[in-house]
Amino acid sequence: MKAVGLFRHGGPDVLQVIERTTPHAGPGEVRIRVRAAAVNPADVLIRSGRTPIRQRGTEPVLPGSDVAGTIDEVGPGIGTGLAVGDEVMAMINPSRPAGGGYAEWVVLPGSWVVPVPTGASPAEAATLPLNGLTALHALDQLRLPPGSTLAVTGAAGAVGGYAVQLAKAAGHRVLVDAAPGDVELVASLGVDVTVPRGPGVAERFRALTDDGVDAVVDAALIGAPLLAAIRRGGSLAYVRGMPDHPAFEREAARRGITPVMAYVHAYEGQRDKLDLLRRLADQGRLSLRVADRYPPEQAAQAHRLLEAGGVRGRLVIEF
Structure with missing residues (x-):
């Protein structure tokens, strides 16, 4: 089978099309x-x-955490109602021995797989699992009662966009920051108020409340400066390692704010979580945004564009 992988770490050009056993x-x-x-x-x-993912012997490293496609083989004892011919999507952990999803075929436990949203193309469905589950894990950890005020940074991106829509589906008031060119995009997600992106954003968020927002989902990785937006007793969810994490933790404690990290792999194999995202997409409450599509031979170009920044939606490799 055809796959996209690498035999050494480096820039986009280390990605190559390889043949692997199906x-x-x-x-x-x-x-x-x-x-x-x-x-x-x-x-x-x-x-x-x-990341700690390293090459195993002569085997290539295969990236890729989201896939969508068609079930064409079912093992014994599947027990989840999945059948050959089903159009499905799944999240993958690329650190597993078989690697990630940049391949023509992948084999996964049935509990990791759900049907694609109704009417979604494979490219659209592939944008949902990793980013949607990351946003969902962040919000689940915040445990906000309906009617809370939540600020979301990076709302124009994939994780931030899903955080906005999941928060609105849960009944929260949502504030976001955005660059001028993204105001229309974030408005389409259903935000309540948009403030200008950039220095001083915490103060702009706080000015929209009596004593600070209840919580922040920091998809843009702004970090410690956002603590000033949050009321005492509030919380902040972040999606990757925080710069100068010890200092961030100390400042959060001083302000009486609880930081939590969204760890998407906590939801591996939790089919109910991924199926919740599917149902919300079916209802039109989650937007599946594809920025562009590339064949495997142009995977390096997709990586270059992603690293350059400014991509709205997800780039997708089509096999």
Whole structure:
């Protein structure tokens, strides 16, 4: 089968199309003929060597955490109602021995797989699992009662956009920051108030409340400066490692704010969580945004564009 991987870490040009043995479904597993695999910042970290994923012997490293396609093989004892011919999507952990989703076929436990949203193309469906589950884990950890005021940074991006829409679906008031060119985009997500992006954003958020927002989802990784936006007793969810984390933790404690980290792999195999995202997309409450599509041979170009910044939606590799 065709896959996209790397034999050494580095820039986008280390990605290459390779041939691997086509896998088969074992007990409790399904095989997916992958039609689309999303390109995420996590893939850039894997490719560049900034994650603990390393090459195993002569086997290549395969990035890719989101796939969508068609089940074409079912192992014994699947027990989840999945069948050959089903159009499905899934999140993958690229650190597993078989690697990630940049491949024509992947084999996964049935509990990791759900149907695609109604009417969604494989490219659209592939944009949802990783980023949607990251946003969902962040909000689940915040445990906000309906009617809370939540600020979201990076709302024009994939995780931030899903955080906005999940928060609105949960009945929260949502404030976001945005650059001038993204105001129309974030408005389409259903935000309540948009403030200008940039220095002083915490003060702009706080000015919209009596004593500060109840919580922040920091998808833009602004970090410690956002603590000034949050009321005492509030919380902040962040989606990747925080710069100068010890200092951030100390300042949060001084202000009486609880920081939590969204760790998407906590939801691996929790089919109910991914199926919740599917149902919300079916209802039109989550937007599936594809920025562009590339064949496997142009995976390096997709990585270059993602690293350059400013991509709205997800780039997708189509097999």
